Amino acid sequence: MNAPARDTAAAPGRLAELRPLLSELMDLKRLRTPDHPDGLAAHGFRRAWAALASGVDPGAVALQETARAVAAVKLGGLDADVLVRAGLSPGDVARVLHRGLDAVAGPLEPDLRERLSLALTQTPDAPHAPPPAFVERLVHQPRAGATFPGRARLLVPPQEGHADHCYAVAVGAVLVSSRFGAAPSLPFLAGLSHHLFNAVLPDAGYGGEALLGDLLEPLMKRHTEAALASLPVRLSKVVRQALMLTGNVDSPEARAFNAADALDRALELEAHARAAGFTLRQAMEDLELIHPGPLRAFGDDVLREATVWP
Numbered sequence: 001m002n003a004p005a006r007d008t009a010a011a012p013g014r015l016a017e018l019r020p021l022l023s024e025l026m027d028l029k030r031l032r033t034p035d036h037p038d039g040l041a042a043h044g045f046r047r048a049w050a051a052l053a054s055g056v057d058p059g060a061v062a063l064q065e066t067a068r069a070v071a072a073v074k075l076g077g078l079d080a081d082v083l084v085r086a087g088l089s090p091g092d093v094a095r096v097l098h099r100g101l102d103a104v105a106g107p108l109e110p111d112l113r114e115r116l117s118l119a120l121t122q123t124p125d126a127p128h129a130p131p132p133a134f135v136e137r138l139v140h141q142p143r144a145g146a147t148f149p150g151r152a153r154l155l156v157p158p159q160e161g162h163a164d165h166c167y168a169v170a171v172g173a174v175l176v177s178s179r180f181g182a183a184p185s186l187p188f189l190a191g192l193s194h195h196l197f198n199a200v201l202p203d204a205g206y207g208g209e210a211l212l213g214d215l216l217e218p219l220m221k222r223h224t225e226a227a228l229a230s231l232p233v234r235l236s237k238v239v240r241q242a243l244m245l246t247g248n249v250d251s252p253e254a255r256a257f258n259a260a261d262a263l264d265r266a267l268e269l270e271a272h273a274r275a276a277g278f279t280l281r282q283a284m285e286d287l288e289l290i291h292p293g294p295l296r297a298f299g300d301d302v303l304r305e306a307t308v309w310p
Contacts, residue, residue, distance in 0.1 A: 015179055015259070015263075018107050021107055023267050024104065026168065028069060028072055028073070028164075028168070029041045040076070045135065048065045048167070058185050058188070063118075063119035064120075065171060067119045070100075070104060071098075071101045094120075094121045098120065134227045139163040145159070147204070147208060165195070168191075169261050169264045173257050173259075180255045180259070182252035183252075186241060189241075190242040197219070197221075200223045290303070
């Protein structure tokens with residue numbers, strides 16, 4: 001029998017209920033808008049670090065960013081700023097955002113769903129501090145792909161950046177936290193910060209890092225410390241505490257973070273596999289590419305006449 005510290009869930013089987021939502025969160029890495037050409041995940045990463053550097057409570061940032069990410073699964077770039085700019089009233093903006101959240105929040109525990117719903121429309125003071133300098137480095141530092149010593153690298157385009165991965169892990173850690181009986185704040189921070197050293201060190205993956213041998217850990221520690229030293233003292237202290245969750249599963253919070261990290265790495269590649277295997281039949285039948293409405297019959301006739309789709 002496994003020791004309690006190795007239990008994968010407080011309630012076995014519950015992670016499977018979250019898988020569809022966690023899978024769809026991968027899309028935020030590749031959804032781009034004119035306002036956010038690096039993608040919605042990179043934008044969330046910047047926004048989270050700017051809020052933290054400005055002194056916003058990490059627990060509030062964790063809930064706000066997770067709520068925004070979950071709503072964006074269906075709404076994409078239609079966030080509060082865009083909807084206000086487009087001319088919607090504050091009440092209409094709130095209704096749209098809550099529809100986005102509610103569309104995918106069914107698998108979440110009622111308490112977490114309620115907290116995310118409240119956080120979604122809270123309007124914290126706009127951060128005055130810019131994101132720390134390492135944030136832009138992580139936005140533009142690509143992930144290595146899947147590597148293993150002695151085997152060829154598996155690299156699938158478009159490459160995700162470290163900000164993409166860290167943001168997805170941070171949000172995922174909040175979503176799985178209740179499965180482990182964990183408070184979400186520290187797992188969220190661990191997700192945001194567990195690759196600080198890659199702001200300086202390009203990612204060589206497991207295969208490349210193995211060649212560094214005993215040089216790897218001191219390098220990682222040195223550059224993590226340099227990034228932490230650039231943060232306000234209070235924030236640096238809590239990020240250090242969060243980073244203690246990495247490399248072990250000795251607490252509910254550590255299990256929540258490490259579960260989200262493992263899930264993101266696998267689901268990222270699953271997203272690429274799903275895209276590579278996509279067929280026109282899925283577009284026409286599963287996604288109803290010619291949408292229901294007054295023009296559907298005409299569209300179907302056009303595709304049939306052009307022998308595109310029977």
